[in-house]
Amino acid sequence: MSPDVPPSNHWPLHGGEAAPLLARFGLPADTPLRDVSANLNPLGPPEWLPEWLAERAAxxxxxxxxxxxxxxxxxxxxxxxxxxxxxxxxxxxxxxxxxxxxxxxxxxxxxxxxxxxxxxxxxxxxxxxxxxxxxxxxxxxxxxxxxxxxxxxxxxxxxxxxxxxxxxxxxxxxxxxxxxxxxxxxxxxxxxxxxxxxxxxxxxxxxxxxxxxxxxxxxxxxxxxxxxxxxxxxxxxxxxxxxxxxxxxxxxxxxxxxxxxxxxxxDRDFDARTRAWLAAERPAMQAALSDLGLRVVPSRANFFLVRHPQGAAATARLLPALLRRGWLARHTQGFAGLDGGWLRLALRSDEENRALCQALAAAMAEVDRGETP
Ligand SMILES: Cc1ncc(COP(=O)(O)O)c(C=O)c1O
The missing domain is CATH 3.40.640.10 (Type I PLP-dependent aspartate aminotransferase-like (Major domain))
Structure with a gap:
């Protein structure tokens, strides 16, 4: 293999790349996952887009x-x-x-x-x-x-x-x-x-x-x-x-x-709906993550940088614990100063944010029990 080709279980450089992480943690490649590793607006793309694209294919x-x-x-x-x-x-x-x-x-x-x-x-x-x-x-x-x-x-x-x-x-x-x-x-x-x-x-x-x-x-x-x-x-x-x-x-x-x-x-309507979602969900998720006991950097964006209260090693163990529960979080390996000791989580819809918090609570309990490798 060329030295330029990363191994199949490398730490991916960006969010949204599940395959190397599933390989790294020995999970099946077809594990169904909900993605909170890429920071995308859950309301988009705009509803009119498919028809617009079809009309312009020529x-x-x-x-x-x-x-x-x-x-x-x-x-x-x-x-x-x-x-x-x-x-x-x-x-x-x-x-x-x-x-x-x-x-x-x-x-x-x-x-x-x-x-x-x-x-x-x-x-x-x-x-x-x-x-x-x-x-x-x-x-x-x-x-x-x-x-x-x-x-x-x-x-x-x-x-x-x-x-x-x-x-x-x-x-x-x-x-x-x-x-x-x-x-x-x-x-x-x-x-x-x-x-x-x-x-x-x-x-x-x-x-x-x-x-x-x-x-x-x-x-x-x-x-x-x-x-x-x-x-x-x-x-x-x-x-x-x-x-x-x-x-x-x-x-x-x-x-x-x-x-x-x-x-x-x-598209001012899309803009208004997104702002309403942000105004409701960002403070709610910030509070919910803190209530779980996580250290949360106050967010001015559509994502959160979080840390387990017991520090870097416990936070790093949350990543596979979440993967096994069907959630793809963003690892922080390779980010100078973070070195895997934090996780980044995208803000999603109300339903997804709640489900993620439940998964996080279970993952944290698993880490606390020392069950996560
Ligand atoms: C801070 C930052 N800048 C730029 C980009 C690139 O965005 P685009 O998808 O428009 O290339 C990203 C994508 O993750 C990003 O996080």
């Missing part, structure tokens, strides 16, 4: 507009920016790679624990990386201390809300961080893939005018539950957006995805 017979003019205009209107500040991408993941490509070969810093693709994108484009740790349990950011530790970094990657911590650096702290990084000539890449799950007032979009060194990355796959379709965008000063285009293959975003942007962003 459009696949032509190339997309390479400039994605209509999609970019829809995003620009939605965000209150100009189309020149928008680059449409094949998911937020491609936007991360474009941001790294813009700094190819230059030193980078990454706030950690953070999304695995920041490091992969930097490696792909030859950016030497320095990890800047956020400390448990609150993962708070001190801009002065952070910038003092930036060293030679010319670009800093961070998530807001951050994956996997579900924490949100407050706007005043972001403002200070932007001022400090501007003074040092360090680009700030803020991955806002989950910003839709936060109040609109938290979006940093209005600051693109003020801070030329700010790059915002967005995803439409979480909020609209379209991870298989792939849709995201990068927002920045026009010159950076144009420069990023040099690293993007022509027609990177498929025709159907590009045409979907406008109707997705126009």
């Amino acid at each position: 459009d696949l017979g032509r190339y997309p507009d390479p400039d994605y003019t209509a999609a970019r205009a829809a995003i620009a209107a939605h965000e209150g920016v100009t189309p020149e500040q928008v680059r449409l991408t094949n998911g937020g993941a491609e936007a991360i790679y474009l941001a790294a490509a813009l700094h190819a070969g230059r030193p980078a810093a990454i706030l950690e624990p953070g999304f695995a693709e920041y490091r992969r994108a930097c490696a792909a484009h030859g950016l030497p990386v320095q990890g800047l740790p956020l400390a448990a349990p609150d993962f708070a950011l001190d801009p002065e201390a952070l910038v003092a530790g930036l060293g030679e970094a010319e670009v800093l990657f961070m998530g807001r809300p951050n994956n996997p911590t579900a924490t949100l650096v407050p706007r005043p702290v972001m403002e200070r961080l932007l001022e400090l990084t501007a003074a040092r000539g360090c680009t700030l890449v803020v991955d806002e893939a989950f910003i839709d799950f936060v109040d609109d007032a938290e979006r940093l979009t209005p600051w693109l005018e003020r801070f030329e060194h700010l790059i915002l990355l967005r995803s439409l796959t979480k909020w609209f539950t379209l991870p298989g379709l792939r849709l995201g965008y990068l927002l920045a000063a026009p010159a950076r957006v144009a420069a990023a285009g040099a690293f993007q293959p022509a027609w990177s975003v498929n025709q159907l995805a590009a045409d979907l942007v406008a109707p997705l962003l126009a």
Whole structure:
């Protein structure tokens, strides 16, 4: 076997990958699972989508507009920016790679624990990386201390809300961080893939005018539950957006995805229903997880980072105990500073959240009895 091919029971890099974990814990490959390892809106995709896709299947017979003019205009209107500040991408993941490509070969810093693709994108484009740790349990950011530790970094990657911590650096702290990084000539890449799950007032979009060194990355796959379709965008000063285009293959975003942007962003009913779900379920689940005795990082996103009160080893044992009960949680192996000692759980429907809490209670009891290997 090539050394590049991971063993069948490797720790998967992302949520939603059950097979390696089932193999690792000796469970049948066809074990039925409910997935709380990927952070997707349980209300989506929008109901009108299948019919919409069927009607447009014939459009696949032509190339997309390479400039994605209509999609970019829809995003620009939605965000209150100009189309020149928008680059449409094949998911937020491609936007991360474009941001790294813009700094190819230059030193980078990454706030950690953070999304695995920041490091992969930097490696792909030859950016030497320095990890800047956020400390448990609150993962708070001190801009002065952070910038003092930036060293030679010319670009800093961070998530807001951050994956996997579900924490949100407050706007005043972001403002200070932007001022400090501007003074040092360090680009700030803020991955806002989950910003839709936060109040609109938290979006940093209005600051693109003020801070030329700010790059915002967005995803439409979480909020609209379209991870298989792939849709995201990068927002920045026009010159950076144009420069990023040099690293993007022509027609990177498929025709159907590009045409979907406008109707997705126009679906105010889907938006309202999702906000109502969040307002009801997020605080309820936060309380329910705490009531179970878990340590829960206060969540500003649609997922929770949790820890067994007895610490890392007990938390790690919850993962197979949940798998055996039909729940796929997100392990935290490979997240700097977490090292498997935490679990990430997606917020789902009321019924699923309750069922997950029941499974967690049983799994915790099993761990307490020392029955879990
Ligand atoms: C923080 C963060 N950014 C970006 C992405 C990529 O999203 P997309 O599916 O739009 O590529 C993810 C996906 O998990 C993510 O967690």
